[in-house]
Amino acid sequence: MLRAEIIETQSVWDSKFDIDTIALPMIAYLLDDKHVLATLKQETFDGHNTYVAPPRDLSQDDPDYEQVMAALRKHHRDFAQSQADRGEKELRAIIAEIRTEAKSDRIRGFRNFRMRSAHLVIQTRAERGAPGGIPKITFDDASDILECTITLTERLYCWVCGTSFDISTDVRRIEEEHAKALWLQYLRPLDEA
Incomplete structure (x- = not known):
């Protein structure tokens, strides 16, 4: 079972830059654009800067109505801005983490294991061409990569889609x-x- 999970998880870390893939390195590449990040930041701001309903015990006839509503709107705007800033910072961190992990020895070993398992070869091209060899992965490495993949995917989904999963x-x-x-x-x- 673990072998099948490794093969499927490796496709999420595929290093081939192809617009038709949903690999994390490709997603990081597409996200790392000032216009894309600005659009996502604006969407986050707009999603949090919504209509402000007056408190139930506040009537429009109340002399403090406008002052209270202005304070509530400002609070919503400030919160929306803090979430938008947090989202941009988080996306930049996710992009950096994906790039770091994609270049790691763990992923190289993971990719090599996938090639050996999926294609039933004795020696992969990477093994033939690697001067220092390809690192072997352990069960702990596979578990760590799977957990890392899940965590990064959940965080990406949160900040790109605006909701958690x-x-x-x-x-x-x-x-x-x-x-x-x-x-x-x-x-x-x-x-x-």
């Missing part, structure tokens, strides 16, 4: 729903018999 919880729930649907599909004919 907890892979470990959400995917588990989705898989459970699909498994139930599958079992119900096969059990129904037995119940009808």
Whole structure:
């Protein structure tokens, strides 16, 4: 099972720059543009700088109404700006982490393991051409890379899409729903018999 996870996870770290891939290095490359980052920053700001509803106990006839509403709007604007700044800073950090990890020996070893497993070769091109050899990966390396991939993906999703997605919880729930649907599909004919 781990071998299949490694093969699939490695595709997320594919170093080939192809616009049709959804590899993390390609996403980092596309995000690392001042116009793209500015657009995402503006979207984050706009998403947090929404309509401000007056407090329930504040009437429009209240003499402090305009002052209170102005303070609330300023608070919302300030919060929106802090989230936009935080999002830009976080995206820049994610881009740097992806680039660092993509060049790491762990990923080189991971990529080589994938090539050997997926293509059933004795020696890969990388092994033939590497003067110092390709580092071998351990179970801990594979687990660390998988965890790193999940964490970076969740963080990217949060700041690019403007909402969170907890892979470990959400995917588990989705898989459970699909498994139930599958079992119900096969059990129904037995119940009808």
